[in-house]
Amino acid sequence: MAGLASSIYNALFRRNTVMLGTVFASAFAMQLGFDTGSEKIWNSINQGRQWKDIKHKFMEQAEDDEE
Amino acid sequence: MAALASTTRTIARKWTPHALPLAAKATAAASVHQTRSISETHQTSSFDSPFKGAGAGTKIPSFAAYRNKSGGETGPRVFSYFMVGTMGALASLGAKNTVQDFLVNMSASADVLAQAKVEIDLSAIPEGKNVIIKWRGKPVFIRHRTDAEVQEAEDTKWESLRDPQSDSDRVKKPEWLIMLGVCTHLGCVPIGEAGDFGGWFCPCHGSHYDISGRIRKGPAPLNLEIPEYDFPEEGKVVIG
Numbered sequence: 684m685a686g687l688a689s690s691i692y693n694a695l696f697r698r699n700t701v702m703l704g705t706v707f708a709s710a711f712a713m714q715l716g717f718d719t720g721s722e723k724i725w726n727s728i729n730q731g732r733q734w735k736d737i738k739h740k741f742m743e744q745a746e747d748d749e750e
Numbered sequence: 751m752a753a754l755a756s757t758t759r760t761i762a763r764k765w766t767p768h769a770l771p772l773a774a775k776a777t778a779a780a781s782v783h784q785t786r787s788i789s790e791t792h793q794t795s796s797f798d799s800p801f802k803g804a805g806a807g808t809k810i811p812s813f814a815a816y817r818n819k820s821g822g823e824t825g826p827r828v829f830s831y832f833m834v835g836t837m838g839a840l841a842s843l844g845a846k847n848t849v850q851d852f853l854v855n856m857s858a859s860a861d862v863l864a865q866a867k868v869e870i871d872l873s874a875i876p877e878g879k880n881v882i883i884k885w886r887g888k889p890v891f892i893r894h895r896t897d898a899e900v901q902e903a904e905d906t907k908w909e910s911l912r913d914p915q916s917d918s919d920r921v922k923k924p925e926w927l928i929m930l931g932v933c934t935h936l937g938c939v940p941i942g943e944a945g946d947f948g949g950w951f952c953p954c955h956g957s958h959y960d961i962s963g964r965i966r967k968g969p970a971p972l973n974l975e976i977p978e979y980d981f982p983e984e985g986k987v988v989i990g
Contacts, residue, residue: 688824688825688828689824689828691828692824692827692828692831695831695835696827696828696831696835702831702835705835706835706838706839706842707839707842709835709836709839710838710839710840710842710843710846713839713840713843714843714846
């Protein structure tokens with residue numbers, strides 16, 4: 684445990700520049716994870732009610748209308 | 751009377767020399783009192799509360815439960831840096847999203863973008879004909895030029911014109927001339943297939959444009975403007 688903690692400290696937190704880079708990289712990863720996760724939750728709640736789910740019905744009809 | 755005067759004189763004489771030893775004695779007494787009071791203060795080694803009944807009840811609590819039991823300081827240090835870093839990451843996310851929301855707010859909305867491009871079927875335009883379409887609220891001239899007109903536009907000595915520009919700089923395909931139908935003088939819409947040079951003529955102040963849309967005569971300072979356009983496939987043009 685102590686070895687792991689000290690290696691994390693030495694790798695990420697010892698130098699201020701490296702720490703700043705770690706913070707920004709983790710912010711990017713956090714945003715990516717948050718966005719994809721919330722998108723998945725939204726899609727699962729609204730399944731079958733979104734335009735991409737019902738698009739095929741209307742797009743086929745529109746093509747029929749044109750011909 | 752004389753006896754009284756001599757007595758007072760004697761008292762006065764005696765009193766004056768006595769005044770100084772008296773004052774010296776008083777100072778000595780004061781210093782003695784001071785030293786005694788200091789020695790009294792230093793008699794006990796510990797602090798005694800001056801308040802009655804406060805000394806016995808004071809208990810110092812034990813902080814042993816809160817102390818670091820693991821021994822090393824690496825674990826707590828990593829934890830506190832982790833918390834600081836997480837806080838910084840969340841704060842930078844918030845700042846980034848705030849800035850991004852403002853910038854997205856400034857960019858064009860979807861309904862504007864939907865009108866920004868116009869697609870035209872070129873196969874419906876016969877050779878030697880003009881078509882005027884509306885794009886972003888402005889007229890756009892599309893001219894299907896004949897070979898003779900293309901030859902004429904390319905052979906013009908454009909170096910000596912008011913706004914020198916070669917015909918190849920103004921068209922992507924020589925037979926299709928596409929330009930904004932707004933006179934560069936004061937913004938009237940020129941009339942097609944008119945004027946002294948076989949191109950466009952602005953009726954407002956008499957500017958003559960040639961078959962490449964270049965200003966040849968009249969008050970206009972610049973050639974007719976060329977919009978962004980592209981030929982995504984044969985017989986189609988997308989303006990914008």
